[in-house]
């Protein structure tokens with residue numbers, strides 16, 4: 079009787095996920111350079127979306143200034159590499175540490191003084207804007223002129239994380255896979271349960287012994303540290319960073335489009351959402367350029383966002399799961415962390 | 422023997438309103454005590470004070486001899502006091518089973534252990550068959566029982582139940598009463614708020630009566646039922662049990 083609840087690991091979703099990534103790997107070996115670089119961005123934003131999603135979708139803490147943590151990772155990698163020739167691997171570790179601490183301090187200050195919910199979100203914007211303005215005037219990190227990595231070579235140097243576009247595609251693919259596996263493992267661990275409890279009702283969670291103060295700080299620090307890893311790789315892929323390109327409101331919004339469109343709090347939402355939103359953005363950007371309608375991509379972005387929020391309020395991925403459930407009703411379909419799975 | 426919970430001259434005012442006024446009582450381990458009183462008497466406020474959800478304006482609360490009146494709710498829970506909410510607070514986007522698992526993480530980080538504990542808690546309140554349901558698929562009486570299951574999963578020494586049997590059919594309520602009696606026999610101390618006098622008479626070994634925030638009587642169920650002040654307060658407020 080109790081057997082049913084003993085939590086035998088369900089193999090099927092892992093198999094399905096592995097297949098998706100195998101296909102993406104083969105595609106990476108075959109696709110043309112334009113697609114490769116587009117997909118690299120999609121996968122990096124999948125990873126960044128996972129990081130943001132961990133914080134809001136599972137931890138219940140909204141950040142609209144996630145670019146701050148992305149940028150701390152990007153600058154850690156860039157400063158060490160460009161100015162001192164130190165490996166980006168070290169830069170990534172440093173970035174994780176700095177961003178994790180920044181997230182923890184921001185969270186601690188905020189919750190210590192009972193700043194929460196939407197006010198905390200405003201604080202994240204303020205922190206990101208403050209950092210952008212500071213970095214814009216800070217000569218050591220290149221100020222407005224930014225930092226430029228050495229020109230890309232065709233020789234792959236793993237120790238320095240240097241290589242061609244295809245190399246970065248595979249780095250991004252590995253990162254996205256890591257993000258999905260990591261999110262799934264966290265959300266199945268006790269942290270996933272207490273964080274979701276805290277997200278749904280903080281007072282009720284506290285009454286059940288959840289030490290929400292420290293768990294909020296923890297989820298924000300982890301989210302910030304992982305965002306920094308994505309930021310460090312993003313900087314390498316782009317070859318240069320500027321305060322405005324990586325720290326403003328724009329990148330903060332880019333980070334959250336994937337999970338919002340794909341499905342908040344779901345493991346595969348950020349991937350599905352990024353796959354839908356980023357190519358559309360590029361396509362519309364190109365179309366806008368050829369039609370001489372600058373900003374067409376932003377309009378298209380806005381329209382898609384409104385449509386998704388209107389028709390699929392819980393995102394594309396839960397809708398896909400519902401659909402597959404409807405198509406083959408008897409089999410048990412796996413739904414990662416269902417949020418309002420059917421309505 | 423010292424009491425498990427010792428409430429001493431506890432008071433709480435909201436602005437000018439004195440919701441709890443100089444209330445003292447003690448709970449002996451392994452007993453079921455009922456906290457009764459007309460609507461607005463201050464019962465839920467008492468629970469909130471004991472559970473750390475509210476700070477008292479005066480008085481003290483001792484649990485196992487230690488003062489807890491300024492301890493935050495999550496630590497009070499970890500010391501061994503679990504409470505339910507009169508206005509139910511399920512975690513909306515978690516299943517019934519997952520809701521019941523949360524409390525177990527106050528003493529374990531093992532997910533399988535939490536799951537089997539949660540399942541036992543659900544079984545003891547008759548919700549095991551609905552373990553995979555979403556909480557918005559539950560009826561209100563079921564949601565009240567889920568509150569009790571969530572609290573039980575924390576493995577408390579003292580359980581505070583705020584009107585969890587409201588809306589249950591008599592046969593269902595009898596089942597819950599049996600569960601409570603079994604838990605008490607196993608050593609759990611229970612303080613319950615309950616409006617149905619029949620249940621109070623059946624389950625409680627002691628009764629504390631509040632009226633307008635003050636304690637007006639305390640004793641065995643039969644003593645309290647004959648107390649003229651109690652009868653008056655209930656009749657005055659429209660006796661409806």
Ligand SMILES: Nc1ncnc2c1ncn2[C@@H]1O[C@H](COP(=O)(O)OP(=O)(O)OP(=O)(O)O)[C@@H](O)[C@H]1O
Pocket residue numbers: 435438439440458459460461462463464465466467507
């Ligand atoms: N947070 C609050 N702020 C202001 N007044 C409050 C608050 N909580 C309770 N009260 C008031 O305190 C008094 C006691 O309320 P309480 O909820 O403790 O009563 P109760 O005995 O639980 O009643 P019921 O049987 O209706 O649940 C009421 O007059 C109520 O309006």
Ligand SMILES: [Mg+2]
Pocket residue numbers: 464465466507583
């Ligand atoms: Mg009440």
